[in-house]
Amino acid sequence: MNINLTLIGQAIAFAGFVWFCMKFVWPPLIAAMRERQATIAEGLAAAEKSAQAEEEAKAEADTILAEARNQAAEIVSQAQKRGNDIVEDAKKTATSESDRLKVSAQAELEQEVVSARESLRQQVSAVAVSGAEKILKREVDANAHASILDDLIAKI
């Protein structure tokens, strides 16, 4: 319990250790800690920012998607309409074509009838001439009597 030089020695040692700590221990450690703190704060801020950006991007994607859906629906309805139009057109064309065909067929038929009647008349005239020949029992000059025959044919 004697007070002696140990007191001074301890004070000197104390000063030395405090100096060492102040010079070589405290500054690097506290600097590293501050730097890490700053890095973590930056990281957190960046994470928050990117989360916000993601939300915005999501919202944008949603609007684009909705627009695309609308467009698609519009295109489908247009196509349907166009399809209907085409079918309608085709129907009209077919109807007119069939009408035209009908008309031409009728005309042909009529012509056929006319030509048939003509040939029939000629045949009948021939039959009449041969009949007359037989009746007259003599040779009749067809050419000489053509006017008479034609008259006859016209009466059939």
Next chain:
Amino acid sequence: MANPESGHGEGVTASEYIQHHLQNLTFGNHPENGWSIAHGAAEAKQMGFWAIHLDSMFWSILLGSIFCFVFWLGAKKAHAGIPGALQNFCEMMVDFVDGSVKDTFHGKNELIAPLALTIAVWVFLMNLMDLVPVDFIPEFAKRVLGIEYMKVVPTTDVNVTLGMSLSVFALIIYYSLKVKGAKGFLAELTLQPFSSDNKIIKYAFVPVNLLLEGVGLIAKPISLALRLFGNLYAGELIFILIALLPFYLQWALSIPWAIFHILVIVLQAFIFMMLTIVYLTMAHEHH
């Protein structure tokens, strides 16, 4: 009477055993023997002030060097990335001390925080020597190294604690003068707590105030030193008393006391650090 079963040899009484354990290895200027190592308490006393406790100095400097070395290793490669185990430990200590300083001291001072860290860890390490069984190192020193006296807990030496607290006291005075100026510091010592608007009464209070504040100021380093010393000295003494029991019974008391003492060791280191911060904060504050 010494218990022969406690293993301290024949012919050593209990009080001799205790006194032997409480005697520092003192090197000093003896009036008759000159500069020599003291043989016993009487010779150490005769040396007076011009003597040094070799054991206290050795252990305190060794432990302080361990503190510096370990923290230097941790600080040397300190980086802001993922810290290693040692850096992590150092950073935890630094963070804890930094938090304690920032809670109390709000000025700008490059010294207080490293000072507090040094006190906390160094005092803790010196206190920790109390948990080494009381006879291990002294017996080793005596039988192997031939050193008669060996006190291994530096904080059970009042010189060590006073040396630290007087250093803190010097810092208190230094910062008081630096921050408040000689006039401000003197005013703080003489014009409070009793004060008056009347000039005559004001100066009549000066002696009373000086006495009160002077005692308060002087009490700071004394209480700081004696609190640490007293706690550790008492703890050490109880370990020595337990060591007087038969060796097969000692564990029954020494283990509970050691476990309890862990609290004391940490707490006293923390109190010394915290009070140093508080005192230096007070030195920085204007009243």
